[in-house]
Amino acid sequence: MKIHQFDVVVVGAGGAGLMAALYASKTASTAVISKLYPMRSHTGTAQGGVGAALGNYEEDHPEWHTFDTVKGSDYLGDQDAIEFMCQEAVTSVYELEHMGLPFSRTPDGRIAQRPFGGHTNNLTGKPVRRSCYAADRTGHMILQTLYQQCIKNKINFFDEFQVLDLILINGVAQGVVAIELATGEMHIFHANAVIIATGGYGRIWKITSNAYSSTGDGVAITLRRGLPIEDMEFFQFHPTGIYKLGILITEGARGEGGILLNGKGERFMEHYAPHVKDLASRDVISRAMYTEIREGRGINGQDYLYLDIRPETVNKYAALDGRTQPDGSPYRVTGDDILARLPDIVDFCRTYLGVDPVEQPMPVQPTAHYAMGGIPTNLLGQVVMDEKNTILPGLYAAGEVACVSVHGANRLGTNSLVDLIVFGRHAGLDAAKYALGSQFKTLPNDVADFSIEQLDRLRKNKNGTEKISKITEEMRTTMMDHVGIFRTNEGMSASLTKIRELQDRFLQIKIQDGGKVFNTELLNAWELGNLLDLAEVVTISAIARTESRGAHSREDFPNRDDQEWLKHSLAWSEDGKIRLGYKPVTITKYQPKERVY
Amino acid sequence: MKVTVKILRYDPEKDQRPHYQTYQVDAEPTDWVLDLLERIKGDQDGSLSFRRSCAHGICGSDAMRINGMNRLACKTLLQDLHSHTIVVEPLLGLPIIKDLVVDMEPFFDHYKSVMPYLVNDEQAPMRERLQSPAERERFDDTTKCILCAACTTSCPSFWANGDYIGPAAIVNAHRFIFDSRDRASSERLRILNGQFGVFRCHTIFNCTQACPREIQITKAIGEVKKAIATGNLD
Numbered sequence: 006m007k008i009h010q011f012d013v014v015v016v017g018a019g020g021a022g023l024m025a026a027l028y029a030s031k032t033a034s035t036a037v038i039s040k041l042y043p044m045r046s047h048t049g050t051a052q053g054g055v056g057a058a059l060g061n062y063e064e065d066h067p068e069w070h071t072f073d074t075v076k077g078s079d080y081l082g083d084q085d086a087i088e089f090m091c092q093e094a095v096t097s098v099y100e101l102e103h104m105g106l107p108f109s110r111t112p113d114g115r116i117a118q119r120p121f122g123g124h125t126n127n128l129t130g131k132p133v134r135r136s137c138y139a140a141d142r143t144g145h146m147i148l149q150t151l152y153q154q155c156i157k158n159k160i161n162f163f164d165e166f167q168v169l170d171l172i173l174i175n176g177v178a179q180g181v182v183a184i185e186l187a188t189g190e191m192h193i194f195h196a197n198a199v200i201i202a203t204g205g206y207g208r209i210w211k212i213t214s215n216a217y218s219s220t221g222d223g224v225a226i227t228l229r230r231g232l233p234i235e236d237m238e239f240f241q242f243h244p245t246g247i248y249k250l251g252i253l254i255t256e257g258a259r260g261e262g263g264i265l266l267n268g269k270g271e272r273f274m275e276h277y278a279p280h281v282k283d284l285a286s287r288d289v290i291s292r293a294m295y296t297e298i299r300e301g302r303g304i305n306g307q308d309y310l311y312l313d314i315r316p317e318t319v320n321k322y323a324a325l326d327g328r329t330q331p332d333g334s335p336y337r338v339t340g341d342d343i344l345a346r347l348p349d350i351v352d353f354c355r356t357y358l359g360v361d362p363v364e365q366p367m368p369v370q371p372t373a374h375y376a377m378g379g380i381p382t383n384l385l386g387q388v389v390m391d392e393k394n395t396i397l398p399g400l401y402a403a404g405e406v407a408c409v410s411v412h413g414a415n416r417l418g419t420n421s422l423v424d425l426i427v428f429g430r431h432a433g434l435d436a437a438k439y440a441l442g443s444q445f446k447t448l449p450n451d452v453a454d455f456s457i458e459q460l461d462r463l464r465k466n467k468n469g470t471e472k473i474s475k476i477t478e479e480m481r482t483t484m485m486d487h488v489g490i491f492r493t494n495e496g497m498s499a500s501l502t503k504i505r506e507l508q509d510r511f512l513q514i515k516i517q518d519g520g521k522v523f524n525t526e527l528l529n530a531w532e533l534g535n536l537l538d539l540a541e542v543v544t545i546s547a548i549a550r551t552e553s554r555g556a557h558s559r560e561d562f563p564n565r566d567d568q569e570w571l572k573h574s575l576a577w578s579e580d581g582k583i584r585l586g587y588k589p590v591t592i593t594k595y596q597p598k599e600r601v602y
Numbered sequence: 603m604k605v606t607v608k609i610l611r612y613d614p615e616k617d618q619r620p621h622y623q624t625y626q627v628d629a630e631p632t633d634w635v636l637d638l639l640e641r642i643k644g645d646q647d648g649s650l651s652f653r654r655s656c657a658h659g660i661c662g663s664d665a666m667r668i669n670g671m672n673r674l675a676c677k678t679l680l681q682d683l684h685s686h687t688i689v690v691e692p693l694l695g696l697p698i699i700k701d702l703v704v705d706m707e708p709f710f711d712h713y714k715s716v717m718p719y720l721v722n723d724e725q726a727p728m729r730e731r732l733q734s735p736a737e738r739e740r741f742d743d744t745t746k747c748i749l750c751a752a753c754t755t756s757c758p759s760f761w762a763n764g765d766y767i768g769p770a771a772i773v774n775a776h777r778f779i780f781d782s783r784d785r786a787s788s789e790r791l792r793i794l795n796g797q798f799g800v801f802r803c804h805t806i807f808n809c810t811q812a813c814p815r816e817i818q819i820t821k822a823i824g825e826v827k828k829a830i831a832t833g834n835l836d
Contacts, residue, residue, distance in 0.1 A: 042706065044749050045653075045661040059729075102730040105720025105783065107738060107745050114732035139745075145660065146745065153719035187699055216656040252658045352816075353658065356677055474644025518649035520615045523700040526648040 006453060007192045011036045011161070012440035014196040015433075016168045016181060016223060019046035020144070020422065021404025022202035023151035024429030025386075025436070026160050029200070033437035036161040038168055038183055038194060040218065040528075043152045047204050047216045048425065051144025052349065053121060053257030054136030055101075055426070056419030057094035061115040062134045062331040067091045069127040070135060072595060074420060077123045077286045078413025079555035079565065080597035081236070081573070081590055086409045088593065089384050090420075090427045097426040098137050106150040108139050109346075119346075120260040121418040123286035123602070132260075132284050134331075136419045141255050141347045147422060166192065167528055168222065169456035171199065171230050171400070174446045178399035182456040186528070189521025191453050197440035198399045200432050201227065201380060201388075202425075205405040207240075209540045210373035211485035214246055214253040218532075223406045225535035227380050228542070232390050232397065233575040233586070235408040236378035237539070238547035238557045241416055242490050244290040246372025247357055248309040254350055254369060256418040258312060259283045261346055262319035262328070262338060265294070266311040266366065267302040272322065273310075278602035282326075285602035288415040288556045291371040295490045304368060311366035314347070316340050318366075371490055375416055377556065378546075379408040381575065386432025392575065392588040399439060403432040410573060413590075414555020462512075463530045469515030473530050476507050476514070480533075480540055488544050493560050501544045508537050542576045545583045550574065567597050605629045605680065607638055609650065610691040612698050620698065623647075631681035635668055635688065639675060639702075652702040659814055662750030666702050667691040672752040672812040693755035695764060709751045712767040716775035716793055721786035737782040744777040744822050746815040753809035753819055759802045766802040767794075769809035769819050776822045780835060787835060795830045803827070 012033035015026045022037060029035045037043070058065040070091040075082055102108060102116060109117035120132035139146040155162070165186040172180040172195075180196040206221025207213045228234055244265070245254040259265070265283055267273045277293040278285035285293075298308050313319075320337050328336040340363040344351055347362075354362045380402040381389045388400040404425040411424055483503040487496035511534060518526040552566035553559045572587040605627055612620035625642050636654055643650045652675070653663040659677040668678055669689050680688070696704040722731075747770065754760050754768030775794055779787045794800040800823060809819040829835050 041655055041661075041663070042710075042749075045655050045663050047656065047661075049748075050656050050658070050660045099726075099728070099730055103726040105722075105778075105781070107741070107781070108730070110733055110735045110738045112735065114734050114737075116730050142660075142746070145748070149745075150720075156714055157717075157719040187705075216661065218655045250658075349660075357658065472644065473648070474640075516648060518651075520613060520649070520700075522614055523651045523703050525651045526643070 007190065008195060009036065009192060010195045012196065013198045013200065013436045014038055014181060014194045015200045015202060017202035017204060018043035019202060019204055019404060020048035020147050020151060021425035021429035023155055024426055025200045025202060025403055025433035027151065027154055027158060028430050028433030029437040030158055030160050033440050036163060036194060038163045038166045038181065040165060040167045042164050044148055046148060047219055049145045049148040051422055052141045052253065052255035053260065054119060054138035054143045054419050055098060055422035056121065056124060056135050057098040057137055057423065058135055059095060059098065059116060059118060059137065061111055061118050065133050065135055067095060070094065072127055073124050074411065074417055075595045076600055077415055077417040079415055079600055080571065081413030081554060083410050083591035084593040084595060085591050086384055086411050090411050090423055093427045094423045101147065101150060101426065104150050104154050106139065106146050108137060119257055120284060122256050122284045123417045125281065130280050132281055136260065138257065141257055141349045144422065169459060171226050172452055173230055176397065178397065179446055179448065182453045186523050189524060191457065193448065193453060195445060195448055197443040197445060198401060198436035200401040200403060200436050201406055202404045202429065203406050205376040206536060206539050207373045209481065209484050209536050209543065210489065211481040212246060212251040212370065213373040214243060214251050215373065220532035221535050221539045222532065224379055225538050228538060228578050233381060233577045234379060234542060235381040235575055236410060236573050237543045237576055238550050238574060239377035239414045239555055240373065240543065241287055241375040241377060241556050242291040242371040243287055243374035244294055244371050245312050245369040248368035248370050250357055251372040252353055252357055253372065254312060254367060258314050258347060258350055261314065262323050262336065263312055263314035264318055264322050266313055267297045268304045268306060269302060273297050281602050286415055286417060289602055291490050292558055294371055309368045309370045312369045313366040314343055314362050315364065315366065316343065375421060376405055377412040377414065377416055379406050382407045382409050384431065385435040386428050387435065392586055399443065401432040401436045403428040414557060459531065460527060463514060463527060464516055466513060466515050469513045471510045471513045471515060473514055473533055476511055477533055480504065480507050480537060484540055488547055491558050491560050492547055494548060497544055497548045504537060504540050504544060511537055542583055546574045546576055546585065549585055571597060603629060606687045607642060608687065608689045611701050613700055629680055633680045634676055635678045635680065636664055636675035651700045660748060662748035665693060665750040665752040667693060672756045674750060674814045677814050693751055695755045695761045706751065708764060709754060712771040713749065713774055715767060716771045717786055717790055718774040720778060720781065720784055722783055731783050733782055741777050741780040743817050744773045746817055747773050748815060750814060752812040752814060756808040756812040758806055759804060765798045767798055769823060772800055772823050772826055773817060773819055776826055779826065779829065791830050794826055800826050800830065
């Protein structure tokens with residue numbers, strides 16, 4: 006066993022983790038521990054852009070971004086946090102540009118911006134160009150740029166180390182325990198501040214845009230250590246995943262004028278969101294798509310619809326909408342424009358669908374995409390552990406793993422990247438400040454025991470009868486069927502029973518690989534345990550919330566209920582049972598009202 | 603249909619040297635090679651190790667040799683291989699850790715040696731630095747690199763001498779050398795003009811063929827060579 010000591014350790018090397026590391030390392034000794042090489046992180050797959058009211062084409066204000074985000078959240082987002090994020094978004098995007106991020110450019114050399122769902126001019130209600138983009142690979146560019154800066158600043162990386170446990174001593178964070186994949190050796194990282202930035206858990210669902218590695222490790226670890234997790238019932242389904250594969254087609258495709266069509270060739274979003282139509286927020290569109298499919302208007306009656314970005318379609322509907330270019334002339338695109346603005350989308354479609362989207366429409370269906378819930382934090386990224394937002398000293402979280410909450414019940418497109426640059430930075434800054442003012446506590450000898458125990462329990466089942474792949478498949482299917490876009494008490498209760506059965510069967514998993522070196526089978530099993538634990542919490546939180554709000558849509562409780570449910574859920578794991586609690590939503594300027602797009 | 607997947611296996615805790623192991627798998631022509639590997643691991647042999655994450659060609663985890671060519675397993679369709687026997691091997695030229703997992707550290711060391719980050723110590727404006735669309739376009743192709751190592755490990759010059767920094771490092775140097783905002787081009791060109799730098803490239807084009815992002819790598823390397831030879835970036 007090896008022991009390392011740093012002021013700050015960051016767990017996870019996606020956008021939030023790298024941003025936190027860059028800022029923490031300005032003053033404090035910092036290590037980044039990640040199960041993947043940094044540029045393999047899921048941030049790299051973000052496509053359409055990062056939202057900031059730069060106003061490079063037209064009037065825009067952080068206040069508008071704030072209101073759009075509050076409305077998008079179905080009023081469950083904390084308004085102080087949202088306002089803070091949208092104000093900071095502007096300087097954060099400039100900062101990324103100064104670090105070298107190769108944004109696409111306007112003719113006069115500024116950062117290019119495109120429309121995105123739910124982002125509007127608050128006076129006219131029309132879509133506004135707020136998403137700052139680098140073609141359709143904005144996340145890739147953010148990840149690369151941050152990693153490049155980390156290299157420049159000589160940050161310590163422990164790549165391909167899986168963190169298994171959080172060290173808490175007398176209620177204070179003191180580091181993490183990790184296993185080195187290449188050797189199977191355990192490592193203890195002793196630190197005065199820990200920043201968790203491990204991303205989401207979209208692998209719970211069958212159709213997902215998420216990477217194999219999005220297994221909710223950080224959320225599951227804190228849950229096991231007795232900390233609450235917040236708003237787990239809110240999980241975003243992105244409207245446009247490639248049919249059956251779930252691979253994401255950016256909302257930027259609709260920002261550039263793409264249209265959703267049903268089996269009758271109708272632009273059905275006109276009926277569901279008459280003002281912004283195909284640029285309504287994601288929960289609204291995913292529900293509309295599901296409804297169209299259920300009522301038999303899928304393509305050829307099947308369970309998918311078309312996303313059409315052929316120039317003739319885009320130009321036809323742009324003319325009907327009266328859409329204009331920044332100079333006031335009518336909006337028109339050519340096939341080359343589509344290729345220039347959405348090169349990766351064109352490539353995905355050619356590769357994964359055998360369809361050229363400039364010539365044929367793309368078959369799409371909603372795909373599990375983003376966790377609004379997670380580890381509760383405040384504006385500085387500090388983890389809070391109860392209904393009164395009491396801080397747990399030395400523990401931080403940022404990015405998708407965290408719930409500030411800026412996304413509430415439904416995240417607006419582009420705000421995941423805003424979240425990770427803004428709160429990644431603040432978590433890094435505050436963690437360093439806190440760590441430098443703290444004393445290391447003595448670690449007990451048994452500090453790694455819980456981690457070793459978890460892996461040993463999995464390893465010992467040489468005669469086990471269950472397969473990782475089978476349990477994974479069953480979990481993903483039941484969650485997709487019953488805890489997806491539309492939910493009922495009946496369906497979710499059945500799913501909960503199923504998840505508990507799978508948790509029992511999980512104990513009988515057979516691990517064939519008895520080795521230490523790069524034992525991915527063992528790690529995949531441990532990850533599956535995380536997913537099952539989180540699937541249980543998601544389902545329990547969702548059954549309890551007897552209303553529909555944002556991404557949580559109950560057929561048996563179809564209306565939003567502000568009287569009873571304008572509050573955040575908290576879930577604790579206590580003696581193997583999940584206990585729920587609630588805390589109020591912070592409302593500053595915007596009183597809840599009906600949400601119409 | 604049934605396909606035969608022949609995988610080069612190596613477990614350092616058991617094996618003296620790598621050996622092939624063969625699996626029969628039910629597959630559809632539209633399956634990805636990664637699907638086959640997942641199926642083998644899930645149903646037949648959990649001890650098979652390989653890296654993967656995003657499964658759609660963006661994260662760069664699963665570059666490997668498939669029927670003799672470097673490719674991403676998640677971007678290689680079975681039907682495009684035109685064969686019922688698939689041979690899967692780890693990338694060449696990097697030490698094998700286990701099965702299809704190679705030691706990436708030498709690769710990243712080369713990457714880090716070319717200053718792969720923007721250098722510009724001038725006072726930044728309050729807003730963005732301006733860059734024209736044409737200036738941005740100048741280095742667009744090389745921004746696409748996902749550091750999967752398919753190019754470098756397909757290069758005979760790299761196989762011959764692992765000290766050669768290799769195509770991926772040059773691509774990432776190119777991305778900054780031709781960025782109008784950068785100020786360290788001459789230093790990078792000096793590094794690339796070194797003993798194990800860009801002139802180890804003999805224009806074999808394997809890298810360009812191997813790149814899953816379709817970066818024109820040999821062209822980029824040519825532009826770097828020209829910049830060194832002529833002393834200017836035009």
